Amino acid sequence: MNMIGLIAFAVMGSFKALREGLDLFGITVLGVLTALGGGITRDLLVNNIPNALTSYSDFAFALIGVWLAIVLYRVFQKDISNRYFILIPDAIGLSAFTTTGAMIAYNADVSFFGIVILATLTGIGGGIISDALLGKIPVVLKDDFYASCAIIGAVAFYISVKSGLSLNSSAIICSLSVLMIRVLAILYKWKLPRFS
Known part of the structure; x- marks a missing residue:
């Protein structure tokens, strides 16, 4: 799931760059940061050397996503980033990244809010960074039922682990919660209410 997520997130970030007419370097930067930015930020917040900086595989999968986006x-x-065959792998990535973030936060012995924040940040941080680089309001803050899925999954993880379930079982519950809710949000076009 993590590999699928890295590729899917890199594809989404690269499509943002392609829409804006960026050159190959810009496309690569946005694609890689979308895939790895959330995890890097999370690791820095818990005083770990980011895994993306020590692992060749994460960077390699992000580059595969950049290449795939250019080919597509x-x-x-x-831009075909709104097609199901892109959105579903992206949902898998959100699920995997949120779960990883929740587990790392739990092992770092942070509070309930720390788990929710770090899990959500891992899932959506890269997209926020790429939107910020383009000078745009992050899409997750205005346009989609996306970050909410990560928050719900992180809460489910916390409740599960505090109920006495093992870390692995809690991770599975988190992952399935995020994936199922996100897929339903895609299929039924869920959005949070707006007040403007």
């Missing part, structure tokens, strides 16, 4: 863009001649 050339084939379809347009």
Whole structure:
């Protein structure tokens, strides 16, 4: 799931760059940061050397996602990041990253709010960074039922682990919660209420 997520997140970030007409370097930077930015930020907050900086595989999968996005863009001649075959792998990535974030936060002995914040940040941080680099309001803050899925999954993780379930069982519950809710949100186009 983590590998799928790295590729899918890199594809989404690269499509943002392609929409804005960035060059190859810009596309690569946005794709890689979207895939790895949340995890790097989380690791820094818990005083760990980011895994993305010590592992060749994470960076390699992010680059595969960048390459795939460029190929898809050339084939379809347009942004296809709203298609199901892109959105579902992205949902898998959100699920995997949120769960990883929750587990690392739990092992870092942070509070309930720390677990929710770090799990959610791991899932959505890369997208926020790439939107900020483009000078845009992050999409997760205005346009989609996305961050909410990570928050719900992190809460489910915390309740599970505090109920006496093992860390692995709690991780599975978190992962399935995020994935199922996100897929339903995609299928039924869920959005949070707006007041403007």
